Amino acid sequence: MNPVLQIFWQNLRLQLKQSSDLVAPIAFFGIATMLAPLGIGPEPNLLSRLAPGMIWIAALLSTQLALDRLFQRDYEDGSLDLLALAPVPLELAMLAKTAAHWVATGVPVLIAAPLLGLMLGLDGGSYGALELSLLLGTPILSLIGAFGAAVTLGARRGGALLAVLVLPLYVPVLIFATSAVGAAGEGLSPWPHLLLLGSMLAAVVALAPFAAAAALRNALE
Amino acid sequence: MTDPVRGFVGTDLACRRSERMVFARLDFHVPHGGALLLTGPNGSGKSSLLRLMAGLIKPFAGRLEWDGAPVRDDPAAHRERIAYLGHQEALKPVLTAVENVRAWVGLVGRADRAEAALAAMGLGALIDLPARFLSAGQRRRVALARVVASGASLWLLDEPTVGLDTASIAALEQALAVHRAAGGIVIAATHMAIDLPGARPLDLAQFAVTGFAEQFEAA
Numbered sequence: 001m002n003p004v005l006q007i008f009w010q011n012l013r014l015q016l017k018q019s020s021d022l023v024a025p026i027a028f029f030g031i032a033t034m035l036a037p038l039g040i041g042p043e044p045n046l047l048s049r050l051a052p053g054m055i056w057i058a059a060l061l062s063t064q065l066a067l068d069r070l071f072q073r074d075y076e077d078g079s080l081d082l083l084a085l086a087p088v089p090l091e092l093a094m095l096a097k098t099a100a101h102w103v104a105t106g107v108p109v110l111i112a113a114p115l116l117g118l119m120l121g122l123d124g125g126s127y128g129a130l131e132l133s134l135l136l137g138t139p140i141l142s143l144i145g146a147f148g149a150a151v152t153l154g155a156r157r158g159g160a161l162l163a164v165l166v167l168p169l170y171v172p173v174l175i176f177a178t179s180a181v182g183a184a185g186e187g188l189s190p191w192p193h194l195l196l197l198g199s200m201l202a203a204v205v206a207l208a209p210f211a212a213a214a215a216l217r218n219a220l221e
Numbered sequence: 222m223t224d225p226v227r228g229f230v231g232t233d234l235a236c237r238r239s240e241r242m243v244f245a246r247l248d249f250h251v252p253h254g255g256a257l258l259l260t261g262p263n264g265s266g267k268s269s270l271l272r273l274m275a276g277l278i279k280p281f282a283g284r285l286e287w288d289g290a291p292v293r294d295d296p297a298a299h300r301e302r303i304a305y306l307g308h309q310e311a312l313k314p315v316l317t318a319v320e321n322v323r324a325w326v327g328l329v330g331r332a333d334r335a336e337a338a339l340a341a342m343g344l345g346a347l348i349d350l351p352a353r354f355l356s357a358g359q360r361r362r363v364a365l366a367r368v369v370a371s372g373a374s375l376w377l378l379d380e381p382t383v384g385l386d387t388a389s390i391a392a393l394e395q396a397l398a399v400h401r402a403a404g405g406i407v408i409a410a411t412h413m414a415i416d417l418p419g420a421r422p423l424d425l426a427q428f429a430v431t432g433f434a435e436q437f438e439a440a
Contacts, residue, residue, distance in 0.1 A: 017315040078309030
């Protein structure tokens with residue numbers, strides 16, 4: 001099997017075996033969304049209007065929560081040294097690790113989002129746009145986050161630093177993703193927003209692994 | 222035209238960690254089948270030199286050559302000939318011993334050698350035990366088994382004997398002898414006596430740099 005695919009499968013298996021890593025972000029996603037109606041009040045029209053934004057903000061923060069440990073353990077146990085010496089370009093190894101991370105944390109969000117939409121009374125026509133926006137948007141979050149996690153590696157209180165560094169970069173994703181869902185809810189086409197998200201994903205797939213690999217090499221020096 | 226020098230050669234190497242020069246003007250040469258034993262007090266740069274040889278740290282000055290070809294020109298080829306053992310064992314607690322070894326040697330297509338290597342390190346009975354149940358010495362032996370199974374020609378071992386009992390050290394010495402008989406190179410940093418016949422000693426204390434400022438003025 002191709003070494004890059006091997007790294008992907010190994011990391012995915014590790015994520016699935018360390019089930020706390022898997023459960024915590026998705027539980028956070030659910031609870032954060034459920035807290036909103038308790039704070040805002042149970043008025044259906046208001047909730048249904050706020051639903052896309054609330055779901056997306058919760059998705060964003062839960063991705064953020066899981067990213068903290070993307071490289072931290074590998075850094076501490078020496079695995080990153082071996083990864084840097086593996087017969088695979090570190091850029092591709094980063095892409096494989098991030099992809100595994102997305103499958104373990106992004107895909108559960110995709111599955112849970114419609115249920116939370118139902119709970120918040122999300123407009124019936126918006127579900128397709130919500131899922132598509134998450135499908136295109138959450139990999140962007142993982143890739144940008146991987147870069148942030150690599151940059152903050154070895155820093156004390158890296159988690160807080162990571163949030164400060166990465167959350168501003170998530171802003172465009174949040175804007176276009178919620179616009180897509182909002183447009184669908186008003187009966188307009190969500191496609192302009194989704195296509196912009198798609199182009200962002202294409203750019204980030206091409207650039208983020210290089211930035212992450214460069215930051216990792218620096219951290220290993 | 223002269224023949225290129227066979228083996229692994231470092232010339233005029235210097236290493237700088239943040240603001241401190243760790244060592245400078247360091248030369249070494251290890252022929253195929255040879256061994257180099259790094260000694261020196263704590264902080265003299267044994268680990269830094271090994272990481273530098275592996276390409277994890279860029280040398281501040283100097284160059285590394287393999288069979289006469291600069292390592293810097295083809296880092297991918299250099300990575301393929303290295304098996305590196307650092308201070309940490311890089312074991313995942315949820316994976317078994319054999320899975321931990323396979324995870325890395327599988328990347329170079331040698332997953333089938335994992336079990337034999339673990340057996341050679343005296344862990345034949347423990348291969349299916351998750352790494353979180355292994356003792357410190359057993360963890361070290363799993364990491365050594367990864368090096369043995371890698372099939373790499375250049376072994377860079379940082380304190381390979383830490384936590385090992387006498388029988389395990391003998392098994393390690395045996396593995397090192399087999400590797401060298403096949404033309405492999407061993408470079409090890411250690412404080413403990415380890416039997417490496419014909420190994421060249423390299424005392425890092427000789428290359429210590431007294432002060433950063435003097436070094437700059439000299440340059």
